Amino acid sequence: MTGRAGPRGGWVGLVVALCALCFLADEASGIKFRMFPQLNQKECVSESVSENQWELVLESVEANFRKNAKRNLTDQEIAVRLASFRRPVLIEIGFLTMSPNPSDQTMKPVDYVITDDRGNMLSTRTSITQEEVEWKSHVGGKGPYTICFTANKEFGVVEVDLSYFHINVPEAVGTKHMKHSAELSEEDLRDMKPVLTDEELKYFAKEEHILELKGDMRKVGTAVYQAYYEQQHIKQIMNRQHRGIWQFAVKVKILGSVEAFSIVLCSIIQYICVRRLFRGKKSGSVRGGLV
Numbered sequence: 001m002t003g004r005a006g007p008r009g010g011w012v013g014l015v016v017a018l019c020a021l022c023f024l025a026d027e028a029s030g031i032k033f034r035m036f037p038q039l040n041q042k043e044c045v046s047e048s049v050s051e052n053q054w055e056l057v058l059e060s061v062e063a064n065f066r067k068n069a070k071r072n073l074t075d076q077e078i079a080v081r082l083a084s085f086r087r088p089v090l091i092e093i094g095f096l097t098m099s100p101n102p103s104d105q106t107m108k109p110v111d112y113v114i115t116d117d118r119g120n121m122l123s124t125r126t127s128i129t130q131e132e133v134e135w136k137s138h139v140g141g142k143g144p145y146t147i148c149f150t151a152n153k154e155f156g157v158v159e160v161d162l163s164y165f166h167i168n169v170p171e172a173v174g175t176k177h178m179k180h181s182a183e184l185s186e187e188d189l190r191d192m193k194p195v196l197t198d199e200e201l202k203y204f205a206k207e208e209h210i211l212e213l214k215g216d217m218r219k220v221g222t223a224v225y226q227a228y229y230e231q232q233h234i235k236q237i238m239n240r241q242h243r244g245i246w247q248f249a250v251k252v253k254i255l256g257s258v259e260a261f262s263i264v265l266c267s268i269i270q271y272i273c274v275r276r277l278f279r280g281k282k283s284g285s286v287r288g289g290l291v
Helices: 002-027 051-069 075-084 176-183 186-191 207-290
Strands: 031-035 042-047 090-098 110-115 121-128 130-135 145-151 158-168
Touching: 031 042, 042 158, 051 075, 051 186, 090 110, 090 207, 110 130, 121 130, 145 158, 158 207
Parallel strands: none
Antiparallel strands: 031 158, 042 145, 090 130, 090 158, 110 121, 110 145
């Protein structure tokens, strides 16, 4: 039985990664909007943990809660427990700013503030044109989590390209996210552990095998999310750079044409002036000979 755990675990991990990619392709999409600071200086965007992911989390919480209660629980008790559950969350944000006019390559800095579902400020920075946020030091619930941008009137209209904004629930038990355990109750730490199903027990001899495998699967899912959104942000940065390069190329082409035309024009003028100069000298020589 133990010998079968390795290959099956590898296939399961691969399937989870592919499913995560398919899910991302449907859900993740960049948001681009314009800010008109003369009318409204502040714009906010909110995001929560995905419904599917949070439902899986609550299923584990409920199963662990029932298992450790060792008695029949009422629906009210379960609802209260699920509502009070808190765990480490990973907030990932990537954005950049630019002018809505492709020919305008001036910087358009903005200020931003990130808050949690209770309105507590998590992070803030000023005068930013490009940023990637990976906020790990927070223990909270499903959300929503909000990022608010503030534009300065002196820079005019600003286009904000939000490459990605994702709230993830990474594997916490036994990982670097475990350092937040001081902010978690014993019940939260207990209920975050993966839950075994009857189907899984058919293929594995020990519970430790399944728990280890499910922990690895969660880590793979987190890595897939991070890699995908990093690619999204890099793509947006490249688009902005390509736009700047294209504008620079157009300017170089125009200036080159003007320079070439100026050289040709100067050559023609120089030719005419030299020709007139020698024509004048030749006429003077002929007149001197006749005299």
